[in-house]
Amino acid sequence: MYICSMYSKELLKGTLQTIILQLLSEHGKMYGYEITQKVKSLSDGELLLTEGALYPSLHKMEAKGLLTTEKVALGKRVRKYYHLTPAGEAAAVQKVSEFSAFVESMRKILSLDENPGLEPC
Amino acid sequence: MYICSMYSKELLKGTLQTIILQLLSEHGKMYGYEITQKVKSLSDGELLLTEGALYPSLHKMEAKGLLTTEKVALGKRVRKYYHLTPAGEAAAVQKVSEFSAFVESMRKILSLDENPGLEPC
DNA sequence: GTAAATACATAACTTTCTTATGTATATTTG
């Protein structure tokens, strides 16, 4: 499959936790690989989470008490499901709100209101 | 003046060059301090560029051939105006386009279409 | 049975920003 990934991944910085928290908020519980696939499909292949970013981020949020885990056996493999703690739910709302405010500010700065964007490649 | 800065600055990562390029694209030429003030006023005090981020970024873009400089004396001080090269103009269009695409992807992932956002503080 | 997909994990490195510091002139305010 050809992937039209036109933008550098730098923009993802600072939004990874927001994505994880919001997806868990919507879907109840998910495992790591599932999150990568969900982001890929929801964004039509535009945003691809790397495992090197995802797993450390999940571990960090677990350490901070935003997530809890549940291990489920699949044959001989183990799948690790994550779900939000109450603190995690609060963080999800907070992070999404922050992102919205940030985009609104950027819209003002970049005069982006009626910008139609470029053609997809 | 009280500043309602509710969100962490992490989100700014990856967007600083986009902001600089787009502002220069709109205003022809600007100097560093002017850029910080413009961002502050356009965002109603929400986004505050630090000098430690701004100046190195300007120098880097100049080194990459996206900007050129012109020094102007003000009494005993020197003001350094930056303006876009042709490559810088192209980069401005590209970067803003990337940002729009990124926001569109995030909108899909976060199910943000009809999210009204939280009350301002 | 080989390749690709699924599923986790960590380590070295890079980039980008924050925080702190430094220098200096101009303006405002008490």
Added chain:
DNA sequence: CAAATATACATAAGAAAGTTATGTATTTAC
């Protein structure tokens, strides 16, 4: 007029959050 604030540039140490590379192992598809 003295002091505080604003204007105007710059750099360096450190933190944070990614990328890239690598490793292990099972399951599915051709």
